[in-house]
Amino acid sequence: MMEHVATHSADPAQRQRALHNLYHQGRIRGMRDSMNQFAFAGLATGTKRRTIYDAQHGGTLPGTLVRSEGQAATQDLAVNEAYDYAGKTYDFYMDVLKRNSVDNKGMRLDSTVHYSTDYDNAFWNGQQMVYGDGDGKIFDRFTKCLDVIGHELTHGVTQFTAGLDYSSQSGALNESFSDVFGSLIKQYAAGETADKADWLIGQGLLIPKAGTNRTALRSMKAPGTAYDDPDLGKDPQPATMKDYYSGSDDNYGVHINSGIPNHAFYLAATAIGGKAWEVAGAIWYETLTTRLQLWSEFKDAAAATREVAGKHGSAATKAVDDAWKAVGL
Amino acid sequence: MTATEPPPIHVECQRQGGIAFPLRRPGISLDVAGLGAAERQALRRLVEAADLAAQPARFPGPGHADALETILTVTWPGHSATVRFRDGDGHPAPLDDLAGWILRHKP
Numbered sequence: 001m002m003e004h005v006a007t008h009s010a011d012p013a014q015r016q017r018a019l020h021n022l023y024h025q026g027r028i029r030g031m032r033d034s035m036n037q038f039a040f041a042g043l044a045t046g047t048k049r050r051t052i053y054d055a056q057h058g059g060t061l062p063g064t065l066v067r068s069e070g071q072a073a074t075q076d077l078a079v080n081e082a083y084d085y086a087g088k089t090y091d092f093y094m095d096v097l098k099r100n101s102v103d104n105k106g107m108r109l110d111s112t113v114h115y116s117t118d119y120d121n122a123f124w125n126g127q128q129m130v131y132g133d134g135d136g137k138i139f140d141r142f143t144k145c146l147d148v149i150g151h152e153l154t155h156g157v158t159q160f161t162a163g164l165d166y167s168s169q170s171g172a173l174n175e176s177f178s179d180v181f182g183s184l185i186k187q188y189a190a191g192e193t194a195d196k197a198d199w200l201i202g203q204g205l206l207i208p209k210a211g212t213n214r215t216a217l218r219s220m221k222a223p224g225t226a227y228d229d230p231d232l233g234k235d236p237q238p239a240t241m242k243d244y245y246s247g248s249d250d251n252y253g254v255h256i257n258s259g260i261p262n263h264a265f266y267l268a269a270t271a272i273g274g275k276a277w278e279v280a281g282a283i284w285y286e287t288l289t290t291r292l293q294l295w296s297e298f299k300d301a302a303a304a305t306r307e308v309a310g311k312h313g314s315a316a317t318k319a320v321d322d323a324w325k326a327v328g329l
Numbered sequence: 330m331t332a333t334e335p336p337p338i339h340v341e342c343q344r345q346g347g348i349a350f351p352l353r354r355p356g357i358s359l360d361v362a363g364l365g366a367a368e369r370q371a372l373r374r375l376v377e378a379a380d381l382a383a384q385p386a387r388f389p390g391p392g393h394a395d396a397l398e399t400i401l402t403v404t405w406p407g408h409s410a411t412v413r414f415r416d417g418d419g420h421p422a423p424l425d426d427l428a429g430w431i432l433r434h435k436p
Binding site: 057059121122124125135139142166175178205217227231232233235236254255256 | 348352354395397
């Protein structure tokens, strides 16, 4: 389609934009293809493969290769965090869920750090992770939190499984699964049981300020309490369907209404007890990878997890059922 | 206005969305008149390269999960242009360059 616009559009500016986009897309594809051909020749499928690039504050991806699998730590904290936490995420999926990387085919985990300037974000672009350094006033560096890196890589898992469309309830489920597994990856790395976990997402990412609450980005235990600050606003996440957000902001509330399934998972996991990844995590993972699809809604996730929970005994079945009822589903 | 006075251009940059979506982020706005000569020149080159008037008001690409949205506005005497774009929606790189420059010059 882009080729058609570049050659046939009557608007010269549109032709120019299409050509520009084709050039950049081709460059990224070309770089990835050539890297794939030689960078990790000899490594078997199923081997953990991480590469970290440095965008040097520019917007070109992937940037300059600065660390590959097996290489020693560098002097750059962001590089080492991106490498280490991608490794912990890979280990969680492989050891706990028997999943071989985000695509279950041993996909290399590419990350770019120092992206853009004052870039207050991390995202999965469909092929790789991208991290900004934060502005140093509100946000710290985005490689800082293991659960944030687990969250982003789980968007990759969702992309290769349910494919949940990033809008409205399917988008909120997409976000929620990323929070659930981001939190579980953090709990697994710390060896924490459900009752000891903080159930916060991005704890420490917001730079503290006296007299304000900048605890985290989200709380699965108590949605709506993660931050409250005159500059940043108040965490608007609902915990139950009673407070469901029905506006159009945020792709129709993907980061807002995710509080509802997040809280359901927290309630189920703490009711089941023990290590949350063992039973509750297994139920949610089977649901994500085998029961949901592009347009699934909250009721579909609730029905699927209730059904899958049946494989884990009556206590798990009751805990999952009670959890969804408590949030209004 | 004399020949030596800087043009009365005003630029604004607001970012929102991303993994921390609901959290409010402050917008940055700058008057060209308040900048030194070298910075005015640099900004002028970036504004020309970004060519906001030739961009769509909103890029239609799907963007990515947790993509950050940037809203850029440049106001000249008598008119203004605003462009919204997100990570991964296919927008041209000079828009990022202009946004980055404005954000680096926040008061």
